[in-house]
Amino acid sequence: xxxxxPETSPEYRPEPQASTAASGPSAASGSADRRARxxxxxxxxxxxxxxxxxxxxxxxxxxxxPRTPDPMVTHWGADGEPNGWMSPAGNLIAYLVIxxxxxxxxxxxxxxxxxxxxxxxxxLPDSGRPDAGQTDTEQANPWRSARSAALFAPAxxxxxxxxxxxxxxxxxxxxxxxxxxxxxxxxxxLGLGALVGVVTxxxxxxxxxxxxxxxxxxxxxxxxxxxxxxGERAVWTAVARAPWPVTALLVLALLLxxxxxxxxxxxxAFSLVFLVVVAVLATTTAAxxxxxxxxxxxxxxxxxxxxxxxxxxxxxxxxxxxxxxEFGGWGFRFDARxxxxxxxxxxxxxxxxxxxxxxxxxxxxxAENGAALLNGLVAEARGTx
Amino acid sequence: xxIRIDPASGAPIFEQxxxxxxxxxxxxxxxxxxxxxxxxxxxxxxxxxxxxVLHAYQVLRxxxxxxxxxxxxxxxxxxxxxxxxxxxxxxxxxxxxxAHDLAADTVLALVREEFHA
Numbered sequence: 001x002x003x004x005x006p007e008t009s010p011e012y013r014p015e016p017q018a019s020t021a022a023s024g025p026s027a028a029s030g031s032a033d034r035r036a037r038x039x040x041x042x043x044x045x046x047x048x049x050x051x052x053x054x055x056x057x058x059x060x061x062x063x064x065x066p067r068t069p070d071p072m073v074t075h076w077g078a079d080g081e082p083n084g085w086m087s088p089a090g091n092l093i094a095y096l097v098i099x100x101x102x103x104x105x106x107x108x109x110x111x112x113x114x115x116x117x118x119x120x121x122x123x124l125p126d127s128g129r130p131d132a133g134q135t136d137t138e139q140a141n142p143w144r145s146a147r148s149a150a151l152f153a154p155a156x157x158x159x160x161x162x163x164x165x166x167x168x169x170x171x172x173x174x175x176x177x178x179x180x181x182x183x184x185x186x187x188x189x190l191g192l193g194a195l196v197g198v199v200t201x202x203x204x205x206x207x208x209x210x211x212x213x214x215x216x217x218x219x220x221x222x223x224x225x226x227x228x229x230x231g232e233r234a235v236w237t238a239v240a241r242a243p244w245p246v247t248a249l250l251v252l253a254l255l256l257x258x259x260x261x262x263x264x265x266x267x268x269a270f271s272l273v274f275l276v277v278v279a280v281l282a283t284t285t286a287a288x289x290x291x292x293x294x295x296x297x298x299x300x301x302x303x304x305x306x307x308x309x310x311x312x313x314x315x316x317x318x319x320x321x322x323x324x325x326e327f328g329g330w331g332f333r334f335d336a337r338x339x340x341x342x343x344x345x346x347x348x349x350x351x352x353x354x355x356x357x358x359x360x361x362x363x364x365x366x367a368e369n370g371a372a373l374l375n376g377l378v379a380e381a382r383g384t385x
Numbered sequence: 386x387x388i389r390i391d392p393a394s395g396a397p398i399f400e401q402x403x404x405x406x407x408x409x410x411x412x413x414x415x416x417x418x419x420x421x422x423x424x425x426x427x428x429x430x431x432x433x434x435x436x437x438v439l440h441a442y443q444v445l446r447x448x449x450x451x452x453x454x455x456x457x458x459x460x461x462x463x464x465x466x467x468x469x470x471x472x473x474x475x476x477x478x479x480x481x482x483x484a485h486d487l488a489a490d491t492v493l494a495l496v497r498e499e500f501h502a
Contacts, residue, residue, distance in 0.1 A: 226387070231391065231392055233391075234431075235388050235422075237386060239420065290422065292429075292430035294430075373387055
C-alpha cells in the first residue's frame with residue numbers, strides 16, 4: 001500500500017469554479033426556458049387549476065346527490081327564510097355552467113392578451129425604439145401579459161365552488177341551517193377567493209420591465225413644448241379607445257353575468273357581483289384625456305374621472321410608445337418600474353414625470369401634441385409665478 | 386386636437402374656436418364619428434362662456450362639419466357636402482398661384498374679395 005491514493009493528490013481536487021460555470025445555462029436558453037415556464041404557469045392558472053377545483057366541487061356535489069333533499073333550498077331571503085328551491089341535479093348543472101363559463105371567459109381573456117402582446121411586439125421592433133437599453137435586449141415575453149386576465153380565474157372558481165358546496169353541505173340529510181349560516185358561507189367563499197387571488201398574483205410571472213427615461217428624451221420633450229403668447233389660452237383633448245377584441249370580450253362577459261340569474265333567479269347575488277365587476281371594467285374601454293391649465297385629466301366618456309395629474313405636480317411630459325404587455329394588460333396598471341398607467345391600447349401614450357410620485361402613463365392618440373401643450377403650460381406657470 | 390384662443394387677436398372667440406376645430410377636421414386629425422368635447426368642459430378648460438362654445442358648435446353644424454345631437458353633444462360628420470370638389474379647385478388655385486409667383490396673401494385677398502362682392 002505504498003501507492004498514493006488519487007483522492008489525496010492535489011491534481012484531483014475538484015474545481016468549484018469550473019463546475020458552476022458548466023451548470024449555468026446560456027442567456028438565450030435561459031430566456032426560452034423562462035418563456036416555456038411562464039406558458040406552463042399561465043395555462044395552469046387559467047385552465048388546469050380551475051378545472052381541478054371544478055372537478056373536485058362537482059365530484060363532492062355528485063357523491064352527495066343521494067343525501068341531498070329534493071327539492072333543496074337554493075335561495076334565502078333577507079330574513080334568512082328559504083324562498084327558492086331547486087332539484088339537486090339542477091343545482092349541480094347550475095354549478096357546472098357558472099364555473100365553466102367563468103373559466104372560458106378568463107382563459108379567453110388570458111389567451112387574447114397573450115396574442116395581442118405577441119402581435120404588438122412583432123409590430124414594434126426593439127431596434128426602432130428611441131432608448132432601447134439593457135432591459136430591451138431580451139425579447140419581451142408575451143405570456144407575462146396574460147397576468148391580469150389570469151389573476152381572477154382561480155379566485156372566482158374557488159369562491160363559486162365554496163359557496164355551492166357549502167350551501168349544499170349544510171342541507172345534507174334534510175338538516176336546516178341556522179339563519180346566520182348562509183351569509184357566513186358567502187362571506188367565507190368571497191374571502192377565500194380573494195386569498196386565492198393574492199396567492200395567484202405571487203405565482204404568476206411578473207410584468208415586463210419598461211424602458212428607461214434618458215435626459216436626452218426629456219430635453220427633446222421640453223424643446224417641443226407649445227409656446228403660448230401672453231394671455232393665450234389652450235386646451236388639448238383626445239379620446240383613447242380599447243381595441244375591439246377587448247370590447248367584444250367585455251360584451252361577452254356582460255352576457256355571461258346574466259347566465260346565473262337566468263338559470264335560477266335565486267342566484268341574483270352572483271349576477272350582481274359579476275355585473276358590477278364587468279361594468280366597472282367596461283367604463284375604461286374609452287376615455288377622454290384633456291390637458292389644460294389645471295393639468296391632465298382622464299375621464300370615461302360618461303364623465304367619470306379616473307385619473308388626473310395637477311399642473312403643479314408635473315416635472316415633464318413626453319410622448320412614448322407603450323405595449324400593454326409592459327403593464328401586464330389593460331386598465332389601471334403598474335409596471336415593473338412603478339409607473340402608474342391607464343392603458344387602453346398599445347401605441348402612443350403620454351408619460352408624465354411627477355413631483356413626489358411615480359411616473360403616470362396614459363395611452364392616447366396624438367400624444368405628441370398633448371405632451372407638448374402640457375410642457376408649455378408648465379413652463380408658463382413656472383415663468384409667471 | 387389643440388385649440389388655442391388668443392383674446393388679444395381681435396377675432397371673436399367663437400370664430401377662433403370654429404377655425405381651430407374646422408382646421409383639425411380638414412387636416413384629418415378629427416375623424417368622422419368622433420365626438421367633440423362637451424361644450425361645458427371645453428368652456429371650463431379655456432375659461433370662456435359655455436354659450437360661446439355652443440355658438441361655435443352651431444356655426445360648425447351650419448357649415449356641415451358636425452352634427453349636434455341631444456345627449457351626445459357634437460359629432461364630427463363625414464364632411465361638408467361638396468367639400469372634395471372645392472378642395473380640388475383650391476389645390477388647382479394654389480398650383481396656379483405658385484406658377485405665377487403670386488403670394489398666398491394676395492390669393493387669399495382675392496378669394497375674400499370674391500365672397501364679399
